Amino acid sequence: MTSNPTLARTASTTGDAAARADFDGAVPQSAPPTGGLDITGLTKSLGGRTIIDSLDMAVRPGELVSLLGPSGCGKTTTLRMIAGFLAPDAGSIQVGGREVVHLGPEQRPSAMVFQNYALWPHMTVAKNVGFPLKLRRPKPSKAVIAERVDAALELVNLLHHRDSRPARISGGEQQRTALARALVQEPELLLLDEPLSNLDAKLRVKVREDIREIQQRLGITTLIVTHDQEEAISMSDRIAVMNHGRIEQFSTPSELYGAPATEFVATFVGSLNRLEGRLEGGRIVEGSGVLGIRPEDVVFVEGGEGSAEDGWLPATVERVVPRGHFAELTVRREDAVLRSFATGLPPAVGSRGRARIGNWLEFEDGRLVRKGSA
Numbered sequence: 001m002t003s004n005p006t007l008a009r010t011a012s013t014t015g016d017a018a019a020r021a022d023f024d025g026a027v028p029q030s031a032p033p034t035g036g037l038d039i040t041g042l043t044k045s046l047g048g049r050t051i052i053d054s055l056d057m058a059v060r061p062g063e064l065v066s067l068l069g070p071s072g073c074g075k076t077t078t079l080r081m082i083a084g085f086l087a088p089d090a091g092s093i094q095v096g097g098r099e100v101v102h103l104g105p106e107q108r109p110s111a112m113v114f115q116n117y118a119l120w121p122h123m124t125v126a127k128n129v130g131f132p133l134k135l136r137r138p139k140p141s142k143a144v145i146a147e148r149v150d151a152a153l154e155l156v157n158l159l160h161h162r163d164s165r166p167a168r169i170s171g172g173e174q175q176r177t178a179l180a181r182a183l184v185q186e187p188e189l190l191l192l193d194e195p196l197s198n199l200d201a202k203l204r205v206k207v208r209e210d211i212r213e214i215q216q217r218l219g220i221t222t223l224i225v226t227h228d229q230e231e232a233i234s235m236s237d238r239i240a241v242m243n244h245g246r247i248e249q250f251s252t253p254s255e256l257y258g259a260p261a262t263e264f265v266a267t268f269v270g271s272l273n274r275l276e277g278r279l280e281g282g283r284i285v286e287g288s289g290v291l292g293i294r295p296e297d298v299v300f301v302e303g304g305e306g307s308a309e310d311g312w313l314p315a316t317v318e319r320v321v322p323r324g325h326f327a328e329l330t331v332r333r334e335d336a337v338l339r340s341f342a343t344g345l346p347p348a349v350g351s352r353g354r355a356r357i358g359n360w361l362e363f364e365d366g367r368l369v370r371k372g373s374a
């Protein structure tokens with residue numbers, strides 16, 4: 001297993017002379033990345049059903065990738081096979097170019113953060129974090145374990161709680177303890193199963209920023225399982241969108257949003273007006289395809305003449321849902337009822353004006369065939 005230089009460097013007393021000479025008191029912004037993850041032909045049946053169907057995926061060294069998909073699509077099953085808790089029926093899993101599929105979880109160069117954190121209630125934070133090191137053979141000395149535990153706790157900003165028990169710290173601190181317990185193992189591959197699902201909305205934003213920052217600083221190749229598109233979009237270099245045990249698209253967040261390969265991806269990532277038909281002169285008319293229109297691509301303007309020129313059609317606001325810094329409008333035109341996002345002061349329910357469609361996606365048989373723009 002490659003030792004991660006940054007984690008070693010965070011403890012001033014840890015490491016060999018070269019590492020110490022390198023350490024100038026500040027944690028470097030980025031370390032050389034750990035190895036990538038290469039999965040090919042991963043297959044698993046459970047209860048007589050194919051759950052994962054010949055899955056291929058390559059995560060680059062130092063990359064953070066989210067496995068995103070609805071409940072039951074097979075995210076956790078995939079992660080458990082990568083971690084070594086579940087044996088696949090077929091396929092290869094390589095970490096840093098080394099085949100690990102036949103190894104047990106503790107022999108793999110990966111560490112997992114569980115959804116429920118799985119902390120021992122009778123152990124202090126420091127004992128919990130040091131536990132995986134105690135299981136190592138040969139067992140590291142007490143002093144080495146203490147140094148590495150402190151380095152990991154410092155990374156997650158939890159040194160002051162080293163002697164607290166899990167019941168005495170907050171949910172966010174428990175999450176960071178679980179993260180430190182994974183990082184202390186200096187894994188090449190960090191695996192996180194719905195890491196933020198037990199946190200309240202505000203803390204979730206803070207913790208996801210923390211995880212991203214630490215991950216980038218250490219250069220650890222990371223795979224996160226989530227069903228939360230906002231979480232995936234805000235943290236990931238790339239997102240693998242899963243549906244029924246297959247990856248529908250594996251792209252950057254902006255590619256997924258702007259050019260979704262399938263109707264499923266378009267509806268799962270971001271919100272979408274889905275309408276049967278096609279656009280002709282800015283007007284939705286009958287047709288065999290499916291139109292996908294992002295709410296921000298529907299513009300409503302109060303008052304003014306509603307003329308078909310430039311795609312403006314008369315429109316009435318039927319519903320207004322404030323969303324904080326913007327509002328979601330339901331706008332009725334003669335051809336369709338559309339959701340629209342409005343920034344600034346939203347119009348009142350019943351307001352009349354005109355609405356126009358700026359950009360749209362065209363799907364046939366569930367696949368993207370064209371992107372249109374007015």
Ligand SMILES: Nc1ncnc2c1ncn2[C@@H]1O[C@H](COP(=O)(O)OP(=O)(O)OP(=O)(O)O)[C@@H](O)[C@H]1O
Binds near residue numbers: 070075076
């Ligand atoms: N031991 C099992 N026996 C039979 N079917 C199983 C078993 N474990 C999981 N499954 C099924 O496999 C499918 C995928 O489950 P998995 O937990 O991987 O989904 P998921 O995408 O992680 O969902 P969630 O977000 O709800 O955790 C589900 O339909 C589930 O019912």
